[in-house]
Amino acid sequence: MLILGIDTSCDETSVSVIDGKNNILSSIVSSQIDLHKRFGGVVPEIASRKHVEIIDSIFHEAIDKANISKENIDAIAVTYGPGLIGSVLVGLCFAKGLSLSLNKPLIGINHVEAHAMSIFLEKDIEFPFISLIISGGHTCILLMEKPCNYRVIGSTRDDAAGEALDKIAKFLGLGYPGGPIIEKLSQKGNADYVLFPRPMADEDNLDFSFSGLKTAFINWAKRHKISDGNIHHVLASFQEAIFDSLFGKLMKASKRYNINRIVVAGGVASNSMLRTFFNEKAKANNIELFFPSPINCTDNAAMIAVTGYFYYKNGFLSPIDLKGFSRMVIKATP
Amino acid sequence: MERTEFISKNPFDTWQIGERLGKMAKKGELYLLYGELGAGKTQFIKGMARGMGIEDWEYVVSPSFTLMNIYEGKKFNLCHVDLYRIESMEAIELNIEEYLQEGIVAVEWPEKKDWQIDAIKIILHVIDDDTRKIELIKP
Numbered sequence: 001m002l003i004l005g006i007d008t009s010c011d012e013t014s015v016s017v018i019d020g021k022n023n024i025l026s027s028i029v030s031s032q033i034d035l036h037k038r039f040g041g042v043v044p045e046i047a048s049r050k051h052v053e054i055i056d057s058i059f060h061e062a063i064d065k066a067n068i069s070k071e072n073i074d075a076i077a078v079t080y081g082p083g084l085i086g087s088v089l090v091g092l093c094f095a096k097g098l099s100l101s102l103n104k105p106l107i108g109i110n111h112v113e114a115h116a117m118s119i120f121l122e123k124d125i126e127f128p129f130i131s132l133i134i135s136g137g138h139t140c141i142l143l144m145e146k147p148c149n150y151r152v153i154g155s156t157r158d159d160a161a162g163e164a165l166d167k168i169a170k171f172l173g174l175g176y177p178g179g180p181i182i183e184k185l186s187q188k189g190n191a192d193y194v195l196f197p198r199p200m201a202d203e204d205n206l207d208f209s210f211s212g213l214k215t216a217f218i219n220w221a222k223r224h225k226i227s228d229g230n231i232h233h234v235l236a237s238f239q240e241a242i243f244d245s246l247f248g249k250l251m252k253a254s255k256r257y258n259i260n261r262i263v264v265a266g267g268v269a270s271n272s273m274l275r276t277f278f279n280e281k282a283k284a285n286n287i288e289l290f291f292p293s294p295i296n297c298t299d300n301a302a303m304i305a306v307t308g309y310f311y312y313k314n315g316f317l318s319p320i321d322l323k324g325f326s327r328m329v330i331k332a333t334p
Numbered sequence: 335m336e337r338t339e340f341i342s343k344n345p346f347d348t349w350q351i352g353e354r355l356g357k358m359a360k361k362g363e364l365y366l367l368y369g370e371l372g373a374g375k376t377q378f379i380k381g382m383a384r385g386m387g388i389e390d391w392e393y394v395v396s397p398s399f400t401l402m403n404i405y406e407g408k409k410f411n412l413c414h415v416d417l418y419r420i421e422s423m424e425a426i427e428l429n430i431e432e433y434l435q436e437g438i439v440a441v442e443w444p445e446k447k448d449w450q451i452d453a454i455k456i457i458l459h460v461i462d463d464d465t466r467k468i469e470l471i472k473p
Contacts, residue, residue: 010399010400048427049427082400083400084400084401084402085402085404086427086428086429135399136398136399137398137399137400155393155395156395157392157393157395158376158377158380158395158396159376159395159396159398160395160396160399162399163396163398163399166398167371167398167418170371171371211372211376211377211396212345214371214372215372215463218371218372219372219463326400326402326403326404327400327403327404327405329390330390330393
């Protein structure tokens with residue numbers, strides 16, 4: 001069964017073809033190819049315009065690499081949100097065009113749900129499970145009750161975890177992207193050097209707040225000198241506060257819903273130190289922890305395709321007039 | 335031009351000040367928020383959202399990665415923009431004028447763009463770890 005996946009919800013234009021659940025025939029992500037060389041001309045930095053200009057080429061790249069013709073596609077899965085609405089609409093409209101011209105079903109996929117489902121690209125796990133999605137743009141906990149049935153049970157109230165890392169890296173002039181740079185510098189550091197706060201740790205909800213942690217770091221940095229001598233330790237401590245906050249709420253979620261199967265996904269989940277931290281804590285707390293491979297953690301269309309696979313198999317298709325959305329409405333969990 | 339100053343001792347104070355402003359907000363107004371990292375721009379906009387009757391105001395999150403988040407208020411929308419990641423404004427089209435027709439637009443890191451429209455400026459100054467001086471400048 002060939003499922004086409006398309007994602008244009010943020011910066012990346014991604015298209016993927018999968019055969020069945022976990023046979024990825026192609027997974028093309030625009031940032032991973034040299035767009036200037038390939039498509040020529042000036043490529044807009046972050047723009048719906050960029051998606052419009054390259055989506056057709058990325059689609060053809062994905063089809064060619066998968067060695068199929070577009071008529072072989074069984075269903076078209078596309079992100080319809082959340083994301084920058086102008087960008088989301090490019091992928092959505094392109095998918096609708098394909099659906100109409102190929103006469104194949106259209107399936108709208110929630111990008112955040114797809115991160116949780118990305119694990120199925122590599123292994124089968126049982127439902128229900130809890131999923132923590134951590135990236136530059138998202139930090140939330142999903143309760144995955146059964147295939148195609150999930151709800152948001154926790155969320156950040158301000159900054160996403162990846163965003164906090166990115167902003168501190170920029171504040172320190174470390175370059176972009178901040179997360180991997182901080183990870184690298186933290187490897188030689190002592191995470192006990194500074195005890196940064198774990199905001200909302202004492203509150204009974206499953207929500208997060210990282211802007212207070214960001215401010216705590218900035219306040220500390222203004223009072224102490226950060227030099228080559230201590231930067232590894234300061235950053236390791238900062239990372240540790242983030243990891244600790246995240247895992248703490250995951251444990252709360254696990255106890256509250258009595259589920260000990262947890263998937264951690266999203267760009268920040270590719271951080272090797274986070275994986276180590278979480279794996280150790282999971283073992284100590286009898287948690288069955290799963291991480292997709294780093295390549296499947298960052299934004300990609302294969303995760304859209306595999307989520308689409310489940311929807312297709314269960315007969316959940318989308319109408320052709322499906323509207324895109326920019327934001328998931330979060331209802332506070334009491 | 336009208337200039338007002340407030341002192342905020344913590345994020346909750348910042349919410350309250352934002353809320354008061356949000357209650358008085360009118361469709362078509364553009365708010366530009368200036369302040370260093372951690373000054374409380376997003377917290378201020380959370381407060382505005384609360385004042386506008388946006389139900390999930392507690393989940394008004396930073397749009398640094400998404401660039402723009404839209405919230406439906408009781409009478410009109412809040413379009414929350416963040417230009418933090420933008421290097422060059424030619425690279426993006428956000429159609430802010432369009433969103434002003436449906437509500438208010440609040441922008442973080444407005445320094446990245448030249449603004450041709452009259453705007454209400456909010457400047458958040460960091461005084462110490464917790465204290466902020468919030469300046470409100472209406473044209």
